[in-house]
Amino acid sequence: MDDAKRLLDSLPACPVETTLTLIGNKWQALILRDLLSGTKRFKELQRSIGSISQKVLTSNLRTMEAQGLVHRQAYAEVPPRVEYSLTELGRSLKPVIDALWNWGESYKASLRAQSK
Numbered sequence: 001m002d003d004a005k006r007l008l009d010s011l012p013a014c015p016v017e018t019t020l021t022l023i024g025n026k027w028q029a030l031i032l033r034d035l036l037s038g039t040k041r042f043k044e045l046q047r048s049i050g051s052i053s054q055k056v057l058t059s060n061l062r063t064m065e066a067q068g069l070v071h072r073q074a075y076a077e078v079p080p081r082v083e084y085s086l087t088e089l090g091r092s093l094k095p096v097i098d099a100l101w102n103w104g105e106s107y108k109a110s111l112r113a114q115s116k
Helices: 001-010 015-023 024-036 042-049 054-066 094-115
Strands: 068-073 079-088
Touching: 015 024, 015 094, 024 042, 024 054, 024 079, 024 094, 042 054, 042 079, 054 068
Parallel strands: none
Antiparallel strands: 068 079
């Protein structure tokens, strides 16, 4: 409960700003997008996102885990295996990601229509 209180105290008062704090960078939104389809290993995420470096992906996953959006499952195997999935809280961002997807599609369609 202490961690939740500390996290709550660090968030902005505005709900829009709070949401942007959690998914406001390109990488976090893309991680959410890719994990919405199910559990993925680190390299799967790195490949599907594209130009993200290992360091940046690791940093964003750790941040999102601390925020309660991503669950990290490590398996005691050789070689070690780690899988990432969305928590229930992370999955609750699906409508936000869907809205971003739909708006992006609509924007591209309007540009195509203008270019004719």
